[in-house]
Amino acid sequence: MKFTKLHCAVLAALAASGSINAEEIKQKPKASIETIEVTATKRSESIQEVPVTVTALTGDSLEKLGVSNFDQYVEFLPNVVFQGTGPGQNEIYIRGAATTQTNISVSSVQALQPSVAFYLDEQPVSMQGRNLDIYATDVERIEVLPGPQGTLFGASSQSGTVRLITNKPTHDGFAAGFDTSTSFTKGGDMSNSVEAYFNMSLTDNLAIRVAAYNDHQGGWIDNIQNDPSNGGYTGSAVVIDRISAGFSKLADPENTPVQIPQNDALVEDDFNTADYSGARFGLSYIINNEWDLLVQHTQQSLDTEGVFSYDPNLDGETSTNRFTPENNNDDFGLTTWTLEGRLEHLTVVYTGGYLDRDINSTIDYTGYTNGGQFSAYYVCNYASAPDAQECFDPTKFYKEETSSSRTTHELRMNTAAENRWRVTAGVFYDTQDLSTVGQFKIANTELFPNLARELAGSEGINSNGGPFSSEVSFVNDVTHTIDQIAVFGQFEYDITDTVTASFGARWYQIDDIYKGSTTTADVSGRLRAFGDGSDAALTEFFGADEAAAIQAAIASGQLETDLLDSNGKLTVDDTIIKTSIDWQVNDDVMVFASYSEGFRPPVTNRVGGGSAANQEGAFEGFRIPVYSTTDSLDNVELGFKSTLFDQSLRFNATAYYSKISDLQTSRYDPTNISFLVFTDNVGDAEIKGIDGDFSWVATDNLIISGAFSLIDTELTSINAQLDGIAPPEGSRLPYSAKFSGNLQAQYFYPISGDMTGYVNGSISYTGERLAGMVMDAYMIEDATNLIYGTGSGLSIEKESDVYSGVNYQDTNGETFAGGRYIQDSYILANISFGVTNDEWKAEFFIDNLTDESAILYVDTQQYTPKVVSNRPRTIGFRFSYDFY
Template identity: 85%
Template sequence: MKFTKLHYAVLTALAASGSLSAEEVTKQQKATIEVIEVTATKRTESIQDVPVTVTALTGASLEKLGVSNFDEYVEFLPNVVFQGTGPGQNEIYIRGAATAQTNISVSSVQALQPSVAFYLDEQPVSMQGRNLDVYATDVERIEVLPGPQGTLFGASSQSGTVRLITKKPNHDGFSAGFDTSTSTTKGGDLSNSVEAYFNMSLTDSLAVRVATYNDYQGGWIDNIRNVPGQGGYNGSAVVIDRISANFAKLADPENTPTTAPQNDALVEDDFNTANYAGARFGVSYLINDEWNLLVQHTQQSLDTEGVFSYDPNLEGQTSTNRFVPENNNDDFGLTTWTLEGRLEQLDIVYTGGYLDRDINSTIDYTGYTNGGQFSAYYVCNYASAPEAQECLDPTKFYKEQTSTSRSTHELRFNTPADKDWRVTAGVFYDTQEVSSVGQFKIANTELFPDLQRTLAGTEGINSNGGPFPAEVSFVNDVTHTIDQVAVFGQLAYDITDTVTASFGARWYQIDDIYKGATTTADVSGRLRAFGDGSDAALNEFFGEEEASAIKDAIASGQLDTSLLDNSGKLTVDDTIIKASVDWKVTDDIMVFASYSEGFRPPVTNRVGGGSAANQEGAFEGFRIPVYSTTDSLDNIEVGFKSTLFDQSLRFNATAYYSKISDLQTSRYDPTNISFLVFTDNVGDAEIKGIDGDFSWVVTDNLVISGAFSVIDTELTSVNDVLDGIAPSVGSRLPYSAKFSGNLQAEYYYNISGDLTGYINGSISYTGERLAGMAMDAYMVEDATNLVYGTGSGLSIQKEADVYKGVNYQSSNGETFAGGRYIQDSYVLANLSFGVTNDEWKAELFIDNLTDKSAILYVDTQQYTPKVVSNRPRTVGFRFSYDFY
C-alpha cells in the first residue's frame, strides 16, 4: 500500500477530544497519535504533559467534522453546553456550572458576567449577555480548559476557558487555499460558503497571512399566518382573567372585542437566515533572532433575520407566529498585538488588544402582554362601562443599539522551561464599556395616547419632536464600564524527576461603574445615594418615607451597599489560588491532582433597593438587591493521561468535585413588573462528575475517537427569599445532562495513484436537561393554553406543590405547582464521503442523518415556550484546494 503525506493527514482528522494525526511514514508504516502542542498554562507544552484537563480540536479536526461555529463543534465537547436563542445570542457553560441568564432583550444592561471565558488567541472577548460569536476559519486549534482557570485567565474563567487559536503568518514561503460548500436543508433553503487564505513571506523577516470567509446559512423555520383558535395567538384579553379580577369582564369574549395581532404581511418560509462574513489580516515581523512582533486584525459581520425557534403549540416543529420583522446585526473589529522576546534568562510576552463591537437588533415583544399583573394595562382600558371596555392589537417590539469597546493589556514573564523550577508571572489590565439604548413599544397608542407620556415621565420623550419615536414608550439608556487590574503568578517545581508540584495565585481588583437611566428610574442617582449612605443623600433621592424604609433595610442587612463609594462605583478585590501535583508514572502515563478557584464579579441592578409592587406571599417586605455579590467556585480534581500501545491509543479521564458559593442567577417576576429584570444570588451548589476522551488508531486505515461526560449537580442551599421560586435543595442545576458523549470513526482507503478515499461518521448523545432556575413551567404552560387554546406538549418536571413566584391562580382556579421544562435527550449523527490527494479534497456530507429535531433550549422570554432546535437533515458538497 502506498502511503502519501495526505494519506496520513486524512487519518489525523478525527478527534473530539484531541485531534489525531499520522506522523511521517515510519519504517513500519504505522500511524501514531500526533503530539498536540497547547498553551493552557501560557507556555507551549504537549497536551499530555499539562497537569490539567485540556481538550483540543485542531483545524484538521474541525475541517473533517465540517463545523465552523461554536454551536456546531460543541456537540463534540460533551462537558460543554451552548445555550441561547440563535447566532450571536448564546452563553457557554462547562461542567454543569450553569444558571439562568437574562433574556436577550435586556442582556446588554442587566446580564450576568459569563462563567466561561472565551479567548481569541491571547485576548479575552467574552462579554455579559452576548458572547462574541467568532467564525472558526483558518484555525490552528480550539482549546477547552474545564474547571476554574482564574489564576491565569482571570474573571469569568470560573468554570473554564475556551480559546480559539488562529493560524499565524508563516515565514517558510507562499501558500494559499480555498474551501467552498453548498448544501440543502430538508424543508429549508440552500446554504453556501466560501473560505480562502493566503500566506506570503515578503522578506526573510516579514510575513503576512490573510483569511476571508462568507457563509450564508439558509433558514428552515416558517413564519406562518396567525390563526387564533387553531393554535395561533389569540391576543391579550384571554389571559387577563387569571391575572386580575378587575379584568374578568374583559376576558369574556361576549363583552370584549379583543383584537388578535395580524402577521399576514410577514408570512414567509425559511425566514431564519444567518450570514457570517469577515476577514483576518496578520503580519509577523522577526525583529532579530530573539524578538518578534505579531499584529492581527479580525473584522466580522453577523447578520440574522427571523428567529431560530419554533412554537411547539403549532403543527410541526418548524413553524412560528411572529408579528414584527426581526433582525440582529452584530459587527466587531478586533486588533491584537503580541511582542515576544528573550532578555537574559527570561522569556517576555507583551500582548494587547482592542475590540469594538456594535449590535443593532429588532425583537418581537408581543409576548410581553402574556405575563404580568400590569401588562394588560398596555393594551386594554379600565372603562367602568362594560360597553366601553376593550383590548386592541397587542403587537409590540424592542429595538436595541449597543456599542461595546474592550481594551486589554498583559505583560508576563517565563523562566526557562528546562530548569527544576519554572515561574510564569505577569500583570493584566482590562477596561470594557457597554453603552446600550433599548427602545420598547409596550403600549397601544390608539387606546392609551396618554399612557406613553405617563410611562415616559415627560411628554417630550415620546412626542414627535423628542429624541425617540412617538411609538416608543419605555427606554433603557445605560453605560456600563468595568475596569480590572490583576497580578498573577504560577510556580512549578520538580520535586523529583517524575513528580512536580505547582502553585499559582492571582490578586485582582475590579471597578464596576454603572451609569444611565430607564424611562422611570435614574440609575446613576440611585447608586450615588446608596454609595453616599447619608440621611441627606437618601432623603434627597428617595424621599423621606422611602428613605426611612431603605435605611431600615440596610441596617438589618436586607440590603448590602458596602461595595459602593459615594460616586456609585462598585469595587471588589480578592486573591484566588490554584495548586496541583503530578506524577509521571512512566513516559506515557501521568496522574495529577489539583485544587483551583474561580469567580464571577458582582452585577449591579438597575432598580436595586426597590420594593415589590405586589406585597403578598413571597414578596411581602422584599427589596431588590442593590447588586448580586461575587459567586465563587472551588474545584478539586484528580485525573490521568495516558498514551498506550506504541502511541496508538490515547485515553485521558478526570474526576472532579466543585462547590459553588452564592450562585448568581437572573430574576424576573411577572406579578411585579416594576421589577424589570435583576440579578440575585440563589444559594450554593455542588457538582460531581467524570469526563474523559480517547483516540485510537485501530489500524493504518481506521481511527476511532470519542469523549464522554457524567455530571451530578445539586443545589445544597437556597436563599430564603427564593424559597418556592427557585428549585428546592437537592434539585439539579439547569442545562447540563447527567450523561453525554460522542463517538467518531474514519476509514480511508487507496483509490489509485495518490488518490485517497475516506468515510467519516460521527454520533453524539445528549441526555435530558432542565430549563432555567425558576419553577415557572406550569404558570407558563397555563398562559400557553389561554393564549393559544392548546398546550405546548413539552415535558415538565414537577418540583413543588406550590410555585410562590406568582400570587394569582391558574385558569382553572387552582394554585400553580412548581416545575421546570425538560429539554429531552437526543442523538445526532453525521456522515461524509470524500476523495483527496495532496492538493485537493472533494466531499459529500449528510449532517443530522436521522433528521432529529433536538430541543437545544426552551426560551420563555415571551411567557410562552419557544423551542430552539437544530438544523434538519442537510445534504451538501464541499471542495477545497491548497497551493504550496
C-alpha cells in the same frame, strides 16, 4: 469547508483530543496519534504533559470532523453546554455550572458576567449576555480548559476557558488555499460558503497572512399566518388581567374581547437566515534574533433575520408566529498585538488588544403582553364601563443600539522551561465600555400614543440626544464601564524527576461604574444615594418613608451596599489560588490532582432596593438587591492522561467536585416585583462529575474516537426569598444532562496514485436537561393554553406542589404547582464520504442523518415556550484546495 462559527468549533473541540491525517497513514509503518502543543498554562507544552484537564483540536482535526454548523458541533460537547436563541445570542457553560441568563433583549443592560472566558489568541473577548461569535476560519487549534482558570485567565474563567488560536503569518514563503461548500436542508433553503487564505513572506523578516470568508446559512423556520383555529395566537384577557397590577384589573376578563394580532405581511418560508462575512489580516515582523512582533486585525459582520426557534403549539417543528420583523446585526473589529522576546534567561511577552463592537437589533416583543406587570393598563381600556372593555392589538417590539469596546494589556514573564523551578508572572489591565439605548413598544398606541415622551418630558429626548419615536413607550439608556487590574503568578517545582508541584495566585480589583436611566428611573442617582448611605442622600432620592424602610433593610443585612462609594461606583477585590501536583508514572502515563478557585464579580441592578408590588407569601418584605454578590466556585479534581500501545491509544479522564457559593442568576418577575430584569443570588450548589475522551488508531486505516461526561448537579441551599420560586434544595442545575457521549470513526483507503478515500461517521447522545432556574412551567403552560387554545406538548418535571412566584390561581381555581420544562434526550448522527490527496479534498456529507428534531433550548422569556432546535437533515458537498 473547514470551519464554521466560533461556538461551533469551540464545542467541537471536546469531541476528541487528537487526530491523524491520511498522509501520515500512508507514510508511517504504524499510524500513531499526533502530538498537540497547547498553551493552556501560558507556556507551549504537549497536551499530554500539561497537569490540567485540557482538550485541544487542531485545524486539520476540525476539518476531518465533517460537520459544518452549530447543530452538529453541539453534539460533541459532553461537558459543555451552549444555550441561547440563535447566532450571536448564546452563552457557554462548562461542567454543569449553569444558571438562568438574562433575556437577550436586555442582555446589554442587565446581564451576568459570563462564567466561561472566550479568548481569540491572547485577547479575552467575553461579553455579558452575548458572547462574541467569531467565525472560526484558518484556525491552528482550539483549546478548552474545564474548571476554574482564574489565576491565569481572570474573572470570567470561573468554570472554564476556551481559546481559539489562529494561524499566524509564517516566514516560509508563499501558501494559499480555499474551501467552499454547498448544502441543501430538508424543508429549508440552500446554504453556501467560501473561505480563502494566503500567506506571503515579503522579506526575510516580514510576513503577512490574510484569511477571508463569506458564509450564508439558509433558513428552515417558517413564519406562518396567524390562525387562531389551528394553534395560533388568540390572546387572553384572563392572562392579561391576572398578571396586571391591582389598579388595572379588568372587570370581566373572561368576557373581555381581545384583538387578534395579524402577521399576513410577514408570512415567509425559511426566514431564519444567518450571514457571516469578514477577514483577518496578520503581520509578523522578526525584529532580531530574540524579539518579534505580531499584529492582527479581524473584521466581521454577522447579520441574522427571523428567529431560530419554533412554536410547539403549532403543527410541525419548523413553524412560528411572529408579528414584527426581526433582525440582529452584529459587527466588530478586533486589533491585537504581541511583542515577544528574551531578556537574559526570561521570556517576556507583552500583548494587548482593542475590540470595537456594534449591535443593532429588532425583536418581536408581543409576548410581553402575557407577563407585563401592567399589561391590562398597556393594552386594554380597563377604565371603561364593564360592558365596553376591550383589549387592543398586543403587537410589540424592542429595538437596541449597543456600542461596546474593550482594551486589554498584559505583560508577563516566564523563566526557562528546562529549569527545575519555573515561574510565570504578570500584570493584567482591562477596561470595558458599553453604551446602549433600548427602545420598547409595550403599550398600544391607540391608548398611549406618546407614552415615552410624556414620561421622559415634553421634549422626549434621550440622554444621547436622540428623540423617542411616537411608538416607543419605554427606554433603557445606560453606560456601563468595568475596569480591572490584576497581578498573577504561578510557580512550578520539580520535586523529583517525575513529580512536580505548582502553586498559582491572582490578586484582582474590579471597578464597576453603572450610569444612565430608564424611562421611569434614574439609575445613576439611585446608586449614588446607596453609595452615600446617609439619611439625607436616601431621603432626597427616595422620600422620607421609603428612605427609612431602606435604612432598616440595610441595617438588618437584607440589602448590601458596602461595595459602593459615594459616586455609585462598585469596587471588589480579592485573591484566588490554584495548586496542583502531578506524577509522571512512566513515559506513557501521568496522574495529577489540583485545587482551583474561580469567581464572577458582582452585578449592579438598575432598580436595586425596590420593593415587591405584591407583599404576600414569599414576597413579604422583599427588596431587590442593590447588586448580586460575587459567586465563587471551588474545584477539586483528580485525573490521568495516558498514551498507550505504541502511541496508538490516547485515553484521558478526570473526576471533579465543584462547590458554588452564592450562585448568581437572572430574575425577571414583572408579576410581583419589577418589570425590569435584575440579578440575584439563588443559593449554593455542588457538582460532581467525570469527563473522559479517547482516540484510538485501531488499524493503519481506521481511527475511532469518542468522549463522555457524567454530571451530578445539586442545589444545596436556596436563598430564603427565592423559596418556592427557584427549584428546591436537592434539585438539578439547568441545562446539563446527567450523561452525554459521542463516538466517531474515520476510515481511510487507497484509491489510486496519491489519492486516498475516506468515510467519516459520528453518533452522539445527549440526555434530558431541565430548562432555567424558575419553577414556572405549569404557569406558562396554563398561559399557553389560554393564549393559543392548546398546550405546548412539552414535558414538565414537577418539583413542588406550590409555585410561589405568582399570586393568582390557574383556570381550575387551583394553585400552580412548581416545575421546569424538560429538554428531552436525543441522538444525532452524521456521515461523510470523500477523496483527498496532498493538495485537494472533495467530500459529500449528510448531517443529521435520521432527521432528528432535537430540543436544544426551551426559551420561556415571553411567557409561552419557544423551542430552539437543530437544523433538519442537510446534504451537501465540500471542496478545498491548497497551493504551496
